[in-house]
Amino acid sequence: VSCGMAGEEEFFLEEKRFKQYCEDLVKHSQQIGDGWEWRTRKDLGDGYLSKTHFQVRNRHTPPDLKEKNNDNNEQMLCAHVEEPLDDSQATGLCSTEEVVRYEYHVLYSSSYQVPVLYFRACFLDGRPLTLDEIWGSVHASYQARLQEGPWDTITQQEHPILGQPFFVLHPCRTNEFISAVLGGSPEHNRHTNYIILWLSTVGPVVGLNLPLSYAKLAPQESTDADLA
């Protein structure tokens, strides 16, 4: 199935609806203290969702056992346990705790008429994490999901509003999986928050989780007239 083909099954997201869904997400986020906010730029009036959170990463440095075979490994481990140990060597592991600042932005792509997830991470001294370093903190099962998921790749791109490098999940096939998940008629789907649905699927792949309470958001009573 190729991306972007026009068809009745395609459920494209209009920009006004995008803003409305984001507004609803932010309202709920404020209620539960989840940290999402809407940022606008005065010059053009467009905006984006933003969330920053800090995470402590444990970096474990295991003993260098790579060149030894299994027997030797056992001997090494036993040796570690039996020898008198001082505090820093108690477990044979060196763990460095580091604080990492993660930033997630949700922007609207008018070219593809879908939301797009931008993200970046840096240490407190400002040094940015590479994509590999970010991957290190993503659970293995989500790493597998990335390979089979409806996105071509994660690439580094310029943030269209801030002009700085971010990592981006390519939006090319977003509509494919959204349409598959939503199914049903557009009338019914108007009450489903597309952004919450989409973000709950793509977010965890890059370390971003949505608490379950978002799923219970009351459908908005807004009509087309409100959004016109």
Added chain:
Amino acid sequence: MTDDKDVLRDVWFGRIPTCFTLYQDEITEREAEPYYLLLPRISYLTLVTDKVKKHFQKVMRQEEVSEIWFEYEGTPLKWHYPIGLLFDLHASNTALPWSITVHFKNFPEKDLLHCHSKDVIEAHFMACIKEADALKHKSQVINEMQKKDHKQLWMGLQNDKFEQFWAINRKLMEYPPEDNGFRYIPFRIYQATTERPFIQKLFRPIASGGQLHTLGDLLKDVCPSAITSEDGEQKTQVMIHGIEPMLETPIQWLSEHMSYPDNFLHISIIPRPTD
């Protein structure tokens, strides 16, 4: 009257004489001579500067060399912008040759994308083409092409082969006979003075009554400050490929003839020189 096809060639073969100088704080074993090169307007810095890299690496020790990056008067140059756009935006009203400073250390992580290989440039180039076709044709034309056609677009650019490139690109410039143009025009407007890197919006080339929208119509709609004259004077220039097209030019024509190989119209709004 120049044939429209001549415009395609003039755009493709545009060149900017450039002088590359090594940053003074880079550590060298002997003095580094500047390197002169004619840069293709339609290409990307990291695609056409292998010779520049080799030239400076000859006077440096291996351990002093990491990812190359370029800077003009203190501003890191975004390699993912076409060269002609960078020049028009930052240096069009200065004396030639364009003086670019070359760095091999202290890569500005907050400003520039990394470019570890030619594959990264290819991926970026193809992503722009795909986005342009999403706007022009709902991606139908680009999706109907085979992988080898996509490859031919990239190889044409990489090897500076006009005919090879346009053999495929002409399909991206067609539209159904019942329409008078593309669905939306792929364009980006750049102003060095603003925080936002560029303006991009949905814009139709044909008005509801069937008239062709012009460059002036686009600017009025999307960036009115660019053309409103204060004191009756035009304080800015609207530049594409180093020239100022007339504001009456139909935007559909501009899109077909003056887009960059990525199929986008990259338009610079710059201060008008006051001499």
